Amino acid sequence: MEQNYIKKAIECIILVSEKPVSSKELIEVFPDLDKEELKRCLDELIYEWNELSRGFKLYEVAGGYQFRTLSDYSEIIIKFKQSKPFRLSRAALEVLAIIAYRQPITRIEIDQIRGVDSSGVIGLLLDKRLIEMRGRKEVIGRPFLYGTTEEFLQTFGLKSLKDLPTLKELEEIQKSMEESAKVY
């Protein structure tokens, strides 16, 4: 198959898909294509769509590729869809951040970090499928372990968990807290 044809076929697949399309799924459709060729096609597609500077772009998210609108048009899209924009409470964001960086983690461990009970928030995050149970920890009481889902990566537009910004080092926090503290 001609290179140009394949590239356009790939963007068609991505366009009609309701989830990010992974390279693995694409290889199944184009068995003759080797990994490097495919990667090159996808890189070119990302570049070309970016160059066109349209209202949407091709993004790499959650281990796949997806067309997404630019944030400049969010208000209009929300108006059109008459949808409620995605929102999480501060507590939910805190718990989600703790789980994202410390997974797999138990509820008790989360509670210890926050100094407050988190079970309600965990239920909400499970409902929203941002987190999932990952089995049990082999300690007394065998508590559930929680981890983030693929939907978490999709929601926050991350390629993978490695894409999470590194946690601030303790010294950095100390510095930022000291900055806010006036020197007598």
Add this chain to the structure above:
Amino acid sequence: MASPEPCLVRLETFEGPLDLLLHLIKKNEINIYDIPIAIITEQYLEYLNMMRELNIEIAGDYLVMAAELGLIKSRMLLPKPEPEKEEEEDPRAELVRRLVEYQRYKDAAERLVNFEILERDVFARVGQDKEEQKNQTIKADLWSLIEAFREVCRRMDSSWTDIIRFALETITLDDKIRELISKLRECRTVLFDELFNGSASRFDIVITFLAVLELIKAGVLGAFQDSPYAPIQIVYMGEGVIKDH
């Protein structure tokens, strides 16, 4: 610019005792590694009193922290032991460690919220089913199902209070599962109550309910309702997951 509106006092809500402590530390412009425990404890307790006056229920976690602060305060007052033990740990050390750790994740949460979030800043194609489910229905949880089941039982009980049956029950759970699958495959959606319309006995109701639970667990069926306490609809989701029935 003077505004004619009355002055609104907004009481900040805190996510817990650590959050409140961090707020006090920032407000007082204190170095976290040298917290004046007496001052902070006093302010912390003042805050709890204010919450009490406003009739806000104070979670136990806040009281535990108050006790902890008191303990640290008293330890700070104790005369230092003889210098035979090198480097006695600062009584505040453990608390500081927890505060810094918590601050770390608060920062991380703040950064998360600034990402380009799907369905808030950026949008992608959404499946038809997903969109509909989101707009119209919520997933019925186990307790709603059990509640609905109790209701079915109650109705049945009052309709045959004095009929006693001695029929041999021959239908098995597997039979029922198969029956439900073929029924739902055809009509796709059915009201939970309707599943029991043909049920002749209590045994039949129970086995139908068990079959529904099994199938929901396997992902073949889903239970949805338009709003909490609304009638539960049983929806056929597909049989990709199980093959052996």
